[in-house]
Amino acid sequence: MHTTHTEVLVVGAGPTGLVLAIDLARRGIPHRVVERAERGFPGSRGTGIQPRTLEVFDDLGVLPAFLAESRAIAPSQIWEGAERVAVRALVESADDSPGIPYPDPQMLPQWRTVELLGARLEELGGHVDFRTELTGFTQDADGVTATVRHADGTAETVRAGWLVAADGGRSTVRKALGVPFTGERLPSAPMLIADVILAGPDRAEIDRDHWHMWPKSADGFLALRPLEGTEAVQVIAGLGDDAGDLEGEPGATPEQVTRLVAGRSGLRLTVDQVRWSSVYRAGTAMAERFREGRVILAGDAAHIHPPSGGQGLNTSLQDAYNLGWKLGAVLRLGAPEELLDSYDAERRRVAADVLGLASRVHRADQSGAEGGFQRRGKETHQLTLGYRESPLSRELRRDVPEGALRAGDRAPDAPCVDASGTAVRLFDLFRGPHFTLLDLTGAPAAAPLPDWIRTYAVGDGPKAALRDPEGHAKAAYGSGLFLVRPDGYVALATDDAADVAEYVRRVAG
Structure with a gap:
């Protein structure tokens, strides 16, 4: 087993890990990004990018490529069976102000956002070590010694000054640290989310200029959302006793999703292909602390959000954006390590506030207000989040x-x-x-x-x-x-x- 050295070891190559790697790369800070999967996240899950995150993308050099493929949130077409009954706006624009250059959230499937972030990292000379899994680590006053296993079974020791866990809600790093991760299950049925290829005689009814919603279907909520830059459609559906049949690998089948979509929509639709699917149960959780010595938690490893309001991915990306410059200050400017305590103080407060907001939006959606969904207001744009109470302000x-x-x-x-x-x-x-x-x-x-x-x-x-x-x-x-x-x-x-x-x-x- 040989030993390699780096200044920052990033575990996880989702959006959080990639944003941190981009920020470190542009600062000239040596780092490693390891990801146990063989490629980036395959699904559409985190699709909404808020105005504040667009500003982050602007700074990091990602925005032109992102805007070339993303789209503003389309109005929602409300259906009752096979009949169109109303069209409603789902989001509110930010204030028309010179101070806000990007007033509207944009949509792009998460898998494509991950690809764009990965491409930007490569432009800056970085890369991701896919099929490389963290298997253990220890830390001391000067750094972290980690063991990773490669796809061929060989092991490697990595000595790093800092380890950043961006390895998701089931974070192995957080669990190894023993940091408590507490929250609540929110009231709702399990939800299916799937990226599918639709067919059938009524396929043309699902136009790409709207999100299509059946909030009053007797069998449960259904939404069909055309995905940007692809012919695929995202299916979102509340589930009942059949939830367990759609979980795990290999996931939902075309026949299962066809029965669900055709039965609830009243349209002659079939599903030719399921590209990705997942069943989730809405809940919240947050780590008791985001830093433990030389190990730092970021993104879903530190907090998980319900999808309502499009807050989770954006909050996670901004964890990395907050952390990058502070690691740079410690590693390059001679700042004391205590500067990183401000990451914990600032981002835990923000995460708690955003968790509360996402939970309120979720509960309003569940109440059936406005035909099964609540219009997303300006508070979801994350432009008013800040750090007035921070020791750095x-x-x-x-x-x-x-x-x-x-x-x-x-x-x-x-x-x-x-x-x-x-x-x-x-x-x-x-x-x-x-x-x-x-x-x-x-x-x-x-x-x-x-x-x-x-x-x-x-x-x-x-x-x-x-x-x-x-x-x-x-x-x-x-x-x-x-x-x-x-x-x-x-x-x-x-x-x-x-x-x-x-x-x-x-x-x-």
């Missing part, structure tokens, strides 16, 4: 107006103009692994800062690197110095440049 200005941007809040976008007269967005300036200091004081520039902080004076004065001709930046931020973290949240808001230097010492050690 420092609001030092006086007399801040009520409702104003504060330290810990998401840093909004704004259209500006650079010195050459070229239009530039604040998000263009934020893009990358650095911190950004926005100077909206109109005073002389602050003292020189480390090269991992990029400073821009914003305003109309002679020293302004960015012009704000329509006042959008001023309206979004107000007056002061705003240090924006690499994950797009305001770390520090102050009127005194000396506070910036002090914060830098705190972060960089």
Whole structure:
């Protein structure tokens, strides 16, 4: 058994593990991603990408490819048997604001999102070791020693500074740590979700411009949702006593799903092929802590959500986005290891809040409101989630107006103009692994800062690197110095440049 070395070992190549690997790769941090499966996740399960996650994709360089294939959420066509009875909007757009460049959630099957993230990782020189399973690990004060088994049965020892468990709700890492994982089963019947190829005389009735729902079927809820970028349709159906017949391997058969779809829809539909299926029982759970020494839990390994409201995948991705820059600060900037305690503090609070929201949406759906579903409001967009209570957030200005941007809040976008007269967005300036200091004081520039902080004076004065001709930046931020973290949240808001230097010492050690 030979030993290899890396700085971060990531267990699991789902969306969470891939986002973390992308962030580490662009920081030049050596890492390994191991995945026991032979390829990425095969199903459509986590399809909804919220506006905040679109901003994450923008920063990581994934967004153009994602937008080229995804679509906004289609309106829902409500059916009663073979009759169309109503069309309803399922989601609410974000506020029309220059600060929110992506106001609408987008849809793409999870398997394709995973492929796009994997392609981006490869562009940055990274890769995934598929068919490679973590079989054990120990940790000490300086790192983690892990054992992995390859497809041919050979074993390898990996010595890493940090181990990140992104290995799903049944996380072997979390179980090995003995971290409690508690939650509740939510009231609902088991649900079938399947990616199928539909046929039959009425196939054309299932147009690709709507989600098709039968909320009042006597046998239970049915939804048929055409999947983006493929001819497949996602089937979602409540189950009864037949749930056990559809679970496990090899999963639901075409004949079983045909009986369900044809019986509940009243349409002459058949299922030619089942590409993937799963039966789930809605519930919530969260780990008691997200960090245990040199081992960190992220994504479903740390928290699981009901699918209602499209919160689980997005929250998991943003765990990785929060963690990446902090690992980078510890490994490259000399930040103390205690900085990683803020990952636990920030993300456990967010996960708890999002679990509550997803549970409320689930219960409203189960109540039958609005024909079997509840319209998803702006609170599901994750744009208002933040870290005001974090030990990393420092609001030092006086007399801040009520409702104003504060330290810990998401840093909004704004259209500006650079010195050459070229239009530039604040998000263009934020893009990358650095911190950004926005100077909206109109005073002389602050003292020189480390090269991992990029400073821009914003305003109309002679020293302004960015012009704000329509006042959008001023309206979004107000007056002061705003240090924006690499994950797009305001770390520090102050009127005194000396506070910036002090914060830098705190972060960089």
